[in-house]
Amino acid sequence: MNYEIVGITVLWIFLFGYMIVASIDFGAGFFSFYSVVLGHENKVHNIIQRYLSPVWEVTNVFLVFFYVGLVGFFPDAAYYYGTALLVPGSLVIVMLAIRGVYYAFNTYGVSKENNKLYMALYGATGILIPAALSTILAISEGGIIGMRDGNVIVHWVTFFRNPYTWSVILLALVSVLYISAMFLTFYAKRSGDKEAFEIIRRYALAWSGPTILASLLAFFQINKQNPEHFQAMLHIAWMFVASFVCFVLAVYFVWKRIHLGWSFIFVMLQFAFAWFGYGRSHLPYVLYKYINIYENFTNDTMAIALISAFSLGIIVLVPSLILIMRLFLFDAKYIRGSSDKKG
Amino acid sequence: MSSLDPVLLSRILTGLTLFVHIIFASLGVGIPVMIALAEWRGIRTKDPHYTLLARRWARGFVITVAVGVVTGTSIGLQLSLLWPTFMRVAGQAIALPLFMETFAFFIEAIFLGIYLYTWERFTNRMTHLLLLIPVALGSSASAVFITTVNSFMNAPQGFTLSDGILTDINPIAAMLNTATPTKVTHVLVSSYTMCAGVLAGLAAFSIARGNKHMYFKKALKLTVISTFVFAIATAIIGDFSGKYLAKYQPEKLAAGEWHFDTSAYATLVYGGVLDENNEVKFGLKIPYALSILAGNALNTEVIGLNEFPEDERPPLSIHYFFDTMVTLGVLLVVIPLIYMLRKRLPGKKVYPQWMMIGLMALGPLSLTAIEVGWMYAEVGRQPWIMRGYMKVTEAATTSTNVGWMLILFILLYLVLCFSCIKVLSKLFRNKNAIDEMKMLGIEGGERK
Numbered sequence: 001m002n003y004e005i006v007g008i009t010v011l012w013i014f015l016f017g018y019m020i021v022a023s024i025d026f027g028a029g030f031f032s033f034y035s036v037v038l039g040h041e042n043k044v045h046n047i048i049q050r051y052l053s054p055v056w057e058v059t060n061v062f063l064v065f066f067y068v069g070l071v072g073f074f075p076d077a078a079y080y081y082g083t084a085l086l087v088p089g090s091l092v093i094v095m096l097a098i099r100g101v102y103y104a105f106n107t108y109g110v111s112k113e114n115n116k117l118y119m120a121l122y123g124a125t126g127i128l129i130p131a132a133l134s135t136i137l138a139i140s141e142g143g144i145i146g147m148r149d150g151n152v153i154v155h156w157v158t159f160f161r162n163p164y165t166w167s168v169i170l171l172a173l174v175s176v177l178y179i180s181a182m183f184l185t186f187y188a189k190r191s192g193d194k195e196a197f198e199i200i201r202r203y204a205l206a207w208s209g210p211t212i213l214a215s216l217l218a219f220f221q222i223n224k225q226n227p228e229h230f231q232a233m234l235h236i237a238w239m240f241v242a243s244f245v246c247f248v249l250a251v252y253f254v255w256k257r258i259h260l261g262w263s264f265i266f267v268m269l270q271f272a273f274a275w276f277g278y279g280r281s282h283l284p285y286v287l288y289k290y291i292n293i294y295e296n297f298t299n300d301t302m303a304i305a306l307i308s309a310f311s312l313g314i315i316v317l318v319p320s321l322i323l324i325m326r327l328f329l330f331d332a333k334y335i336r337g338s339s340d341k342k343g
Numbered sequence: 344m345s346s347l348d349p350v351l352l353s354r355i356l357t358g359l360t361l362f363v364h365i366i367f368a369s370l371g372v373g374i375p376v377m378i379a380l381a382e383w384r385g386i387r388t389k390d391p392h393y394t395l396l397a398r399r400w401a402r403g404f405v406i407t408v409a410v411g412v413v414t415g416t417s418i419g420l421q422l423s424l425l426w427p428t429f430m431r432v433a434g435q436a437i438a439l440p441l442f443m444e445t446f447a448f449f450i451e452a453i454f455l456g457i458y459l460y461t462w463e464r465f466t467n468r469m470t471h472l473l474l475l476i477p478v479a480l481g482s483s484a485s486a487v488f489i490t491t492v493n494s495f496m497n498a499p500q501g502f503t504l505s506d507g508i509l510t511d512i513n514p515i516a517a518m519l520n521t522a523t524p525t526k527v528t529h530v531l532v533s534s535y536t537m538c539a540g541v542l543a544g545l546a547a548f549s550i551a552r553g554n555k556h557m558y559f560k561k562a563l564k565l566t567v568i569s570t571f572v573f574a575i576a577t578a579i580i581g582d583f584s585g586k587y588l589a590k591y592q593p594e595k596l597a598a599g600e601w602h603f604d605t606s607a608y609a610t611l612v613y614g615g616v617l618d619e620n621n622e623v624k625f626g627l628k629i630p631y632a633l634s635i636l637a638g639n640a641l642n643t644e645v646i647g648l649n650e651f652p653e654d655e656r657p658p659l660s661i662h663y664f665f666d667t668m669v670t671l672g673v674l675l676v677v678i679p680l681i682y683m684l685r686k687r688l689p690g691k692k693v694y695p696q697w698m699m700i701g702l703m704a705l706g707p708l709s710l711t712a713i714e715v716g717w718m719y720a721e722v723g724r725q726p727w728i729m730r731g732y733m734k735v736t737e738a739a740t741t742s743t744n745v746g747w748m749l750i751l752f753i754l755l756y757l758v759l760c761f762s763c764i765k766v767l768s769k770l771f772r773n774k775n776a777i778d779e780m781k782m783l784g785i786e787g788g789e790r791k
Contacts, residue, residue, distance in 0.1 A: 020540030057452035072438025082427035097413035313446040
């Protein structure tokens, strides 16, 4: 395998990681808010808080990691996307900032009761951030970023009129809620909290239908937006079929209330197949017609250095991730809340 | 003009983000070390006061980490959003340290989460303390990696530039450039100094408000002595940095010292103002000191600013940043020294009011020292973004919306800092140390 493929695969894996952990996080924020509004906050809210507290920082790193890797492997990406995305990028930063900080303030600060306004802000950013981030996928299909007099420009009108943009946003919204609910179903079951489990299970089932419909919509919109990409997707159609099969299995398990751990693994596989299928067919472009992984790749020495650093990093990172999961995700005592809380 | 405006606005916005981030980033680097120190003493001396101290610091630390994380994400993304042309070029040469910085941050994030939630989980308290090692190592390592990027901008190397394209790139050489050793060590040690100073200021504040408990005196002793040690180390490395500047980046030193003509036996100017003919007025002039600063000998030749074309000179105002930084550095050594000699001082009180005011000032003084130090370093390399290779004006975004983004971020940072201070003060006021000692049944917890 050549460096270009290794590089883009590394990045794509991290973006996938971010998609999963951030979806859980963002969706959880929304459900937390929703449950406070409905008045069954204590049933669901505590479960969500207990999961989120030790991991909120880690989620952010996945995104930064992807971004730094993108700039490292494809320095031209910084130039095109950087110039084009000043305003949306800044808005995402502000939302991430508000979300991250107020989460920490609320959890580690003293105020015990849930502030409604804060919860609303938290829930809203949980929905808006993925929507905003997903639009970059729409931009990457081409036709939005152009050049005039040697400067990068963005055709925002074309962007907002484009049905593909909206189908991607829709997909991001529903899949965040779906992934999150599917995970929390598993988590609630492990905690032995029957009430929370039943509520979250209903969320999971409710969001599964819209997710698959939105996926189909986005799938066919690509044909209109970028037929070349769509043809490439048809060549690896088996990946999308596999994704659908995993979806069916995951939902079936939740429906039957059995094998919830496997159910979430199938959710991850469902998105993995779709995500890597989409990514693979998108190649060789990172930004259609402007950034090609072969032509705009960093120099060889840097590529080797980055890949070596990545391999060494993984050796430290994976055991640490396993440790935090064992301590908080798979430790029955902690999940039930009988273990000690924050210092 | 319209092509220049984004440049100025981008500079202001980047400066603003860094201004906010530097405080929280430095706290992130130094506080884990201080927490580890306190917890370790607690275990070694079996003194629960130190353990409580570590615990209370850790509680406040999470709040500052949260702000540090989001402002860090902010500056990271802004690099590409505001300086796309720079990142396109620099990405070829310095992606490696940026990449490694994220790894270090990852480790820190993971272990901080574990540390905070496992105070009572391990029977051996040493195990809990060991969790801090990856946190402290991770935060210091990210500071090291990101500082090598900044060093690269000051002393670009590890590539050849031909027709605007970088070739023969050596990422390791780019990281280990001539500016790296002094910059990295100065950044690390000054962060430790700042954190020790801030915590010392807080401890002094508690005592000044009338808390006579041993707990506060122990906290004060630990933090003030740490401030002293770290401040001395910072000063020594600062001296190396001066020698580095004299050799490799003479225009920064010359602008900072208002040294116009190349000469040996150079005089150091402290304070003062410049008239229209660039003559120094009212300044305190210390003969030969600049030559000693530059090369440890009276006859060291110090390159003057006149050797550089006018459009490649840094602004002369950085003189004040340099003076302020050095003055504050001296105070950060002297004030702790007075505290350490307190028992030999004339007078009956061991903690006289004037000394407590001085100790309280350690916090704000050390914060200011970090800020002006960075301003000196950054403004001092104007007009370059990559010294000798790329000017700031060539690197900025062409977008016309930077002004709006500046307003947006000013609002964001105001809100962040304001609520951070509010949350922190509420956190410590609602659960004060005395009550907590009583609650935990620590001996001596009752007010004496």
